[in-house]
Amino acid sequence: MFPIYKKELQSFFYTPFAYALAALFMLLFSLSFSTGIAKLEGTNTWAFSFTEMFYSVIIYFIFLIPFLTMRTFAEERKNGTEVLLMTSPVSVLKIVIAKFLANVTVYLFMLLGTAFFPIITAMKGEVVVSQLICAYIGIFFWGTMYIAVGMFLSSLTESPILAAIIGEIIMFALLFVDDFSNTPFISQYPKVQSVIYSFAAQPRFAYFSEGFIRLSDMVFFGSVIIVFLSWTYIAIEKRRWNRG
């Protein structure tokens, strides 16, 4: 399991890939950061909060995370190296977990870059550290959930680009589940609405960004991650059975 993890990390960090992704993420983050500061100027009484910024950050994830995950399995298949992994004494489950952990590591690296902004804010102003930590935990869960989704899609196709595009669509849809459940049409049926709403991730993220760490939210994100990783595992196994 460890060799695969290591190899994945090498493929990210020995190439400009991880750095470019982290740089792009920082650039986008800085955009929200500067607009956030611009808003502050009128009302100086408020301590600077990253809460609102993190909302825009999860929209950037829709474009960034698929780039991270698109190659995970699609490229292995394209190169013909899937055979190597499948015929080595490592179980498919371990392959999935190793690749997931590698993606999460790169993602943490991306998040680490953004710590730059709270640090310079703290130098010139005030940062509510506890809330910031909560927001980071929330964003960590959100991103890992997207990674699991992206990996699942990558396991379905041979083309990384296709995996990325479909990933963007599905992640976009996931973001707006709660808005969808609040549309007038769905509100006519309260039961349906409550079912759809229970799948909404954004309200759960909101709790984190407001400084609440609730077990139920963590269980929610954890379950989504586990479900998508299991589907990834099943998709790989199923394709082997169907091949031809």
Place this chain on the structure above:
Amino acid sequence: MINIENLTKYYGSNRAVNHISFTINDNEILGFLGPNGAGKSTTMNMIAGYLPMSDGTVNICGADITKDPVKAKRNIGYLPEIPPVYPDMKVKEYLSFCAGLKRVPVGKRSKEIERVMGLLKIKDVSGKLIRNLSKGYKQRVGFAQALLGDPKFLILDEPTVGLDPTQVAEVRAIIKDLKKDHSVIFSSHILSEVSAVCDRVIIINKGDIKAIDTIENLEKTFAASLVLHIKVKGDKDTAASIIGMTKNVKEIKKIEDEGNNIYSFTVDLEGDYDAIRDAIMSECLKNGISILEIYTDKPNLENVFIELINRPTKKNGLQELLDEIPDESENNTENTETKEEE
């Protein structure tokens, strides 16, 4: 020892491999021979545990590939048709990744990598990106990967494709050398390669095993049924009956009318050729039939292969063959001629 029983693979309703069973003994090189699309790669993928089988079992050194895949795969080194290399990795980097994947102990890794690189003569490219290597080098890097960790059982799917003649000879020498402490199954559609390297051969076509035997035996079985070509001038029926009645003649396969009372017979023989030839010649002389040509084909592996692949539908005896040639009044004149000679 590797046991393959009843192995079957369906792609949808299309049967790619049909209930094949064989064993690969220790220290044996088994050649897997068949035309393109015969099911070679599918079978190998199933043995290596990449493709699940529709039916049957594969047992590798005591571990079932489906029930205990991790244990079984530890004893396998697999070189697929397309070498499974990462284009973005350097050769040494790639091999060290594979060594980890195959659970070569950390302390032994660099030594093991040096060993396989030396064996396949890829030390000079160890720092190069695999992307920039030629096909032959990629193939050898893939082969090196299969040898890492010294697995007991090697599956090589067309290992010499894309190599130049010197490299082919080298790789063959390596495979032969592996026999000392490995079992090897290797596929090819190049006959000379198989006969040069393998102890036993499996000939497969359209998912069915056509033959499993040593090369000598295959040649012997088919050499026992020599093919005799005789060109005679004279009466066809008489000649046919003479040849047909001769001891050790199995069957007359073909009679061709070449005009001018000349007929070519293609005859399957068994047993001693010299005796048959003498018998036929003396009988023909007695009956006034002159022999213009007489020679035999010795079937080599190539013929065996082609014959097994295209197993011809058998002709139904002599009479049918005779009927194929239009009966002409010439027969009568021939008869009179022979009588006169007598």
